[in-house]
Amino acid sequence: MNTNDPRELLIDVLSGIAPESDPATVDPTEDLRDELDLDSMDELNMITRVSARLGIDIPEKDYPLMRTLDGAVDYLTGRMAAPTP
Amino acid sequence: MTTAVDVLSGIVWRTCPIRASPSAGARSWLTRHDLLKGEGISHPQARTRFLVARALLRRTIAEARPDLGRTVLDIRTARSGRPTVVDVDPLLDPFLAPSLDPELEDHLGLYLAVSHTRGLAAAAVSTVGPVGIDVEPLGRDDLPPAEIWLTPEEQEEHAGLPPARRRTQLLRLWVAKEAALKASDATQARLRRELAIRGSGEVDRVPTSEDDPGASMLGQVVWHEIEARFLVALASSVTGR
Numbered sequence: 001m002n003t004n005d006p007r008e009l010l011i012d013v014l015s016g017i018a019p020e021s022d023p024a025t026v027d028p029t030e031d032l033r034d035e036l037d038l039d040s041m042d043e044l045n046m047i048t049r050v051s052a053r054l055g056i057d058i059p060e061k062d063y064p065l066m067r068t069l070d071g072a073v074d075y076l077t078g079r080m081a082a083p084t085p
Numbered sequence: 086m087t088t089a090v091d092v093l094s095g096i097v098w099r100t101c102p103i104r105a106s107p108s109a110g111a112r113s114w115l116t117r118h119d120l121l122k123g124e125g126i127s128h129p130q131a132r133t134r135f136l137v138a139r140a141l142l143r144r145t146i147a148e149a150r151p152d153l154g155r156t157v158l159d160i161r162t163a164r165s166g167r168p169t170v171v172d173v174d175p176l177l178d179p180f181l182a183p184s185l186d187p188e189l190e191d192h193l194g195l196y197l198a199v200s201h202t203r204g205l206a207a208a209a210v211s212t213v214g215p216v217g218i219d220v221e222p223l224g225r226d227d228l229p230p231a232e233i234w235l236t237p238e239e240q241e242e243h244a245g246l247p248p249a250r251r252r253t254q255l256l257r258l259w260v261a262k263e264a265a266l267k268a269s270d271a272t273q274a275r276l277r278r279e280l281a282i283r284g285s286g287e288v289d290r291v292p293t294s295e296d297d298p299g300a301s302m303l304g305q306v307v308w309h310e311i312e313a314r315f316l317v318a319l320a321s322s323v324t325g326r
Contacts, residue, residue: 027127034128034131035131036131037128040263041225041227041228041259060277
């Protein structure tokens with residue numbers, strides 16, 4: 001897996017959190033909670049694992065930006081491109 | 086089978102088991118708009134949970150406000166994420182839906198909260214102020230790392246607990262914070278790490294800087310176990326009243 005690709009990384013992480021679903025087939029514009037049957041604990045676990053694997057801090061105020069696959073990819077792409085303070 | 090309990094003055098809450106599909110009784114509470122929204126949820130279990138929880142919420146509203154019609158209320162999601170009611174079903178009569186204000190969270194004097202997990206739905210309706218509810222299975226053990234969502238003081242207390250008590254205590258804090266967040270308004274803490282849950286269930290907001298005094302008694306949480314399988318937290322806002 002290309003760990004620099006946020007979409008691949010998210011799908012890999014989501015596969016561990018929702019093993020009974022196929023995250024690769026979700027509608028990327030729809031709410032992940034509805035697409036994969038995630039709850040708030042699953043959502044926070046997803047963010048924590050993505051944060052750890054990418055080595056970036058994701059503040060809680062930004063969590064709503066990661067509610068869809070496309071939204072999360074856009075957010076992570078922006079964060080990975082931003083210079084480290 | 087449904088459990089109905091009055092816990093705090095002005096609050097009615099209920100829980101309902103979630104099975105493979107909504108029962109005929111549950112479906113009888115749903116509007117066309119509810120069913121259409123359910124059809125938009127692709128995951129079968131997520132769809133079932135939404136429909137069961139929506140039916141339970143409608144039933145709880147009817148219990149809290151029996152004077153209101155059974156299905157004439159439309160339920161929308163406000164910008165805060167909280168469910169809120171409008172007084173007509175826009176699909177039944179789109180021209181008679183003038184009050185579809187997603188900011189209006191206390192329409193008809195009703196404050197709503199809903200939660201669902203694998204196996205159980207819970208709904209709370211208050212006629213006095215913001216309310217929150219959260220439910221999790223008692224055996225759930227995939228809680229996120231404590232440092233992500235506990236206050237520093239809670240982390241310290243947690244670290245000092247015997248290992249056998251840690252998971253139970255973490256689950257109590259998790260459901261309490263989720264319920265308290267649902268019951269808090271925009272002027273209060275919106276982050277889990279800012280909300281301190283005291284042992285008695287009091288909800289405080291911890292200071293976030295040297296200039297921030299924090300706030301005490303933003304709300305109150307009570308916990309209930311359901312059938313020795315689920316933990317429910319019910320939060321009422323004190324300052325929101």
